[in-house]
Amino acid sequence: MTTSSISSAAHLRDCIRDASVRGTPLRITGAGTWLDAGRPVRSVESLSIQGLSGIVDYVPGDLTLTARAGTTLGEIRHETGKHNQWLALDPHGSDKGTLGATIATASAGPLASAFGTPRDLVLGLEFVTGTGSIARAGGRVVKNVAGFDLTRLMTGAWGTLAVLSEATVRLHACPQVDETIAVAIAGDSESLDRTRQLLRRLAFTPYACEVLSGPLAMSVLGRDEPVALFRLAGNIESVTAQRASLLELGQPVDVSSEAWTSLRAAEPTDAIVFRLSRHPSEIGTTWDEAVRLVDGAPGALLHATPARGIVRCILPSSEPTMARIGSALAAPPQSKRVGERMPERLWSAFPNRANSEIGGRLKQAFDPRGLLNPGILGNTV
Amino acid sequence: MAATSVASAPSVSATSSIDQALADRLAAIVGARRVLFRPSELLTYTADALPSYFKQPALAVFPGTRDEVVAVVRELAACGVPFVPRGAGTGLSGGALADGVVLVGLNRLTRVISVDPDNMMATVEPGVVNVALSRAVGAYGLHYAPDPSSQAACTIGGNVAENAGGPHCLKYGVTTNHILALEVILPSGEIVTLGGTDGENEGYDLVGAFVGSEGCFGIALAITVRLSRNPEGVRTLLADFMSIDAAAQTVSAIVATGIIPAALEMIDQATIRAVESSIYAAGYPTDAAAALLIELDGAIAGLEHDVETVETLCRANGARTVRIARDEVERTRLWQGRKKAFGAMGRVSSHLVVQDAVVPRTKLPEVLAQIHRVSQQNRVKVCNVFHAGDGNLHPNIAYDASDADETARVHVAMREIMTLCVDAGGTITGEHGVGLDKIAYMELIFSPESLAAMCTLREVFDPERRSNPGKVVPVHSCREWHMSPAARPSASLA
CATH class of the missing domain: 3.30.465.10 (Uridine Diphospho-n-acetylenolpyruvylglucosamine Reductase; domain 3)
Incomplete structure (x- = not known):
């Protein structure tokens, strides 16, 4: 090329x-x-x-x-x-x-x-x-x-x-204080629901809250247990109160802000990466679906964004994994699926991203010769 | 669609087909009482909240249900008649005026269809009044954040069309940041769903494209909005200054701390005096050059700390007094002066022009000084009451339209003010929309190619350009505007 x-x-x-x-x-x-x-x-x-x-x-x-x-x-x-x-x-x-x-x-x-x-x-x-x-x-x-x-x-x-x-x-x-805190949680759907309910009830919005599966927490934080990772920011008084409000979930532990950088870069080269999502209130169910989908795939990593109702799945690529996930994905999806990266043959399990009448008309109007990134969103008609 | 219908100006064929027969057909859909066809009945609908444009619709129709809207739009599509969607008519850009075409009033569609407090969203019909939505979800400790000053009257459908803002958008974002999904009837009569709520939205951001399209892309039948938690605590401060400059410097100083006030509004002396001599008197000091209305909200923990920081900054930058509202009554009173400022101007003169330019925040002192110079040179009285936190100016001039000389000077001043805001790196409208009022300024900020791209987008939603014709983009500046779809290269689809 x-x-x-x-x-x-x-x-x-x-x-x-x-x-x-x-x-x-x-x-x-x-x-x-x-x-x-x-x-x-x-x-x-x-x-x-x-x-x-x-x-x-x-x-x-x-x-x-x-x-x-x-x-x-x-x-x-x-x-x-x-x-x-x-x-x-x-x-x-x-x-x-x-x-x-x-x-x-x-x-x-x-x-x-x-x-x-x-x-x-x-x-x-x-x-x-x-x-x-x-x-x-x-x-x-x-x-x-x-x-x-x-x-x-x-x-x-x-x-x-x-x-x-x-x-x-x-x-x-930049905020006056910007802290990263990990709270160990069970990592089952019930703990995801509890985390989401807590976020819904809080009087503040954390800069970030991600729930990491045990293997992902191991890779990001070096601790092999599921955690809810929070980023709390604001003035000192506010962050102190924010921190205290997490106690009902578990004991908050300070961790390095490098955790976020590691989380962003957690996926191995050539990994299969996709996301599942539905209403935030259904995060526990979405998490369960993700767990079932990746079951048996060695090295699978999961993290959820409870406030947005999203679970992200990362699977190191191998032939057995590809075959397994291929058949798992063939089952009718309960959550919305968004693909990030995967081999060509897995894409059929992910709906076309711009597949609407208006999407097709937009493509025709702005790129009538189909020159720009053809196919990257799936068919546009 | 025939190429000929694109090539002809919509209103030419329209006027001839808007006749008693059409009125009768529409009356069969919505009932005779809901169709206005006599010129005397249509007078109410010849203006919006900006008392400088008057356009007479040929007919006005007021559907009361979703199905009636659908039937009306399809009837208009069948006979190729252009139409203008209208909510409460509180717009400030002439956007909802129908010039010899059909006006479709949506203010009877006032149903809150559903509320999902756990996921913090609600689905409403387009005619739901902004403040009524917040009231409807108040029991859940939630509200709808965008709060245009006309919120007691304006509709969510109108807010979507204009991408409305409001004082609290500094912290919470404008309308487009709060719309999750839309069910839209396109001018062709086709119904489409844009966006969605159950999971991530992928593909083209059609919600983003529709919000702010000023009624040119169709009519929203149902709107799903994001709701916001009511803040645990709210603190409202009024700081007054002996110079505009000092007030503007304070704005920059506050923003630089990282504290995002819920609102940060500036009110100049002329406005203060207009407000204080009206029924909306808020107790603003009438000898101050400017006042800042600052609101901080959020979790109670840490809020006082921010209040202290802001108060200190105000004083350090020359505030004469800083008053902190002690209770909800005082807070409401302080806000009333700001929200009803345009109403108070009505006492000054019979007519009012309002601008909506946005300038980079750091240019505020310079731009305000230039506006002052322009007002003196043209012997007009400019009042300034605006969203200082995001640089969104609302210079307005009250005048007597029956005085031709004064009117001419007002228009010269307005053009000069707009030009200097654009020269400062700004834009022509921050929240009111282009409509008719600012269409002449579009070429100040956009190249013909950029305007052509906007026309291209419009034609995806409304190829016949029948929905709100003649608004937003100047017709002559679009090269492709005159090219019929048949003449364009066809797509080899991806």
């Missing part, structure tokens, strides 16, 4: 126009850290936006930042950290990932419980459509209803309607 590296929005436009003339579909990539995410793309050429990088505008007092799509999350973390600010996005993977890919795939991690997903933090975008038009939507201010919301349309569209070239995001000031 040949790869072109992009240096400007105009260059990106020219490449897309050229591909259009040649009728050549393109695989759009960022840092290339997650190339196996999404369905297989039918393309012979690859277009990398990694070279389109750098912070364009950052006025700390505005708590907004504009950067080119290829800028890494690490660079944004570094620059904003100098001013005691941060971008509250922690997608799975690492800070080597790019802002553009994070937004394009709407990737979110544990912080989404408190800060929402990329759609809630993106303020404006510049992008190049499949017809080769450079367009902007939204702006650089924190509130904006000028025109139709192409910003949200493009966020999570997996680069199938347009390729992102620049984004403006909302930042937050």
Whole structure:
């Protein structure tokens, strides 16, 4: 596969126009850290936006930042950290990932419980459509209803309607105190329900709360027992009270904030990764379904986001696992399934992501020649 | 759909087909009392809350149930008649005005369909009044967070159309951050479900695309919203300053601490005086150059700590007095002055123009000084009452529209103010919408290609452009606007 590296929005436009003339579909990539995410793309050429990088505008007092799509999350973390600010996005993977890919795939991690997903933090975008038009939507201010919301349309569209070239995001000031706490729990569905009920009742929203299965807690924290991992933040008085309110779940133990970095990077290369979800109140049932699905797969890791009703399943890839999970997934799903990464043959168990009449019309309108990431969301008609 | 119907301007064919026969057919659906066809009956619907635009609908129809909405929209689709959806008519951009087309009033659809307190969500019909929803879920200790100042009258359907904001959106986000799913009838009569509640939403963010589409993409039949917990504690502070600059610096200082106030509003002297001489008097000091209304909320533990931090910052940045509401009565009174400020302006003059630009927060002092200069140069009286925390300005000018000279000066001043906000890196509207009022400014901030992309999105939902025609995007700026679908390259679908 040949790869072109992009240096400007105009260059990106020219490449897309050229591909259009040649009728050549393109695989759009960022840092290339997650190339196996999404369905297989039918393309012979690859277009990398990694070279389109750098912070364009950052006025700390505005708590907004504009950067080119290829800028890494690490660079944004570094620059904003100098001013005691941060971008509250922690997608799975690492800070080597790019802002553009994070937004394009709407990737979110544990912080989404408190800060929402990329759609809630993106303020404006510049992008190049499949017809080769450079367009902007939204702006650089924190509130904006000028025109139709192409910003949200493009966020999570997996680069199938347009390729992102620049984004403006909302930042937050760092809290006075930011603690990571682990509480050992039973790890059964009842303990998941209890954790979710506690979160629902609390007068505050933790920055994050993830329940880790025993094997995952072993890999992240070095302790082989299921835990509820909390990130508590605010002023000292508030965090002290937050901590005390977790006592009904179990004894809170301080752990290093590195746990979050390890959790983001917990999946081995080539792992099969997917998520199950339904209403948060059904988290126990969803967890049980996940446990049943991965039963017998060596090294399976699970974690749940109780406040969002999501369970994420990570399975080290092997032939026996593939066969086993393939047949397990063939059973009718009780929860909504979202695939992250897996071999091509497993994808049939995951519904097409853009499979709606309107989805098809959008694809036809913005990328009529089907040039951009064809197939990554499944069929769009 | 025939290419010819796209090429022709909607209103040309529309006017001819909006006749007694159509009125009769609609009356058969909703009942004769719910169809207004005589010009005198339609007068009420010639304006919204912005008293500067008057457009007469050819007909107004008020369905009372979901099925009636569906039947009305399908009847209009069958005869190719354009329509404008309307909620309570409290909009501030002329967005719900129907110029010679059919107005579809949705304010009779007031049912709260379901509430799921455990998962903190509710499904409502579009005509449910914003504050009525919060009241309906109050027993569960929940509320619906976006709170436009018109919340006592405006509808959730209208809020969705405009992506409405409000003072508390600084901390809690605007409408689009609170909509989980929508059942929508497209202008073609097709019913689609956007988003969902049982698990993660994947694929294109169609909820995000629909919210804020200003009635141009169809009509929401059912809206599922996210509810928020009522805060355990709320503290409301009023700080007054002898200079606008000092107040603006205080805003930046508070935001920089990491404390996100539930609301952070600025009220300038002209507004304070208008409010204090009205029935909405809130006890604001009339000699202050500006006042900040600051609200902090959340868990009680740590709240006092934040109140102290904010109070200290106010004083350090030159606040003359900082008053903390002692009880709910005082808190309500402090808020009343802010929420009813536009009403109070009514005392000043008969007409009012309101803007809604947003500027980067750090540009507030500079922009406010420039607005002051513009008002002096044009001899108009600009009042400023706005969401300072997110830089969302509401400069408004009260004037007498029967005075042609004053009216002309007002319009010049408004254009200058909008231009200087855009030059400061801002946008033309933060929460009121483009509608008719700001359509002329769209080209100030968007290139023809960007506007064309918006037209493309609109055509996915409404290829005939019959829903709220002529709003949001200037027709002439869209190159593809005039291209019939048949002339476009066809998709090789992924």
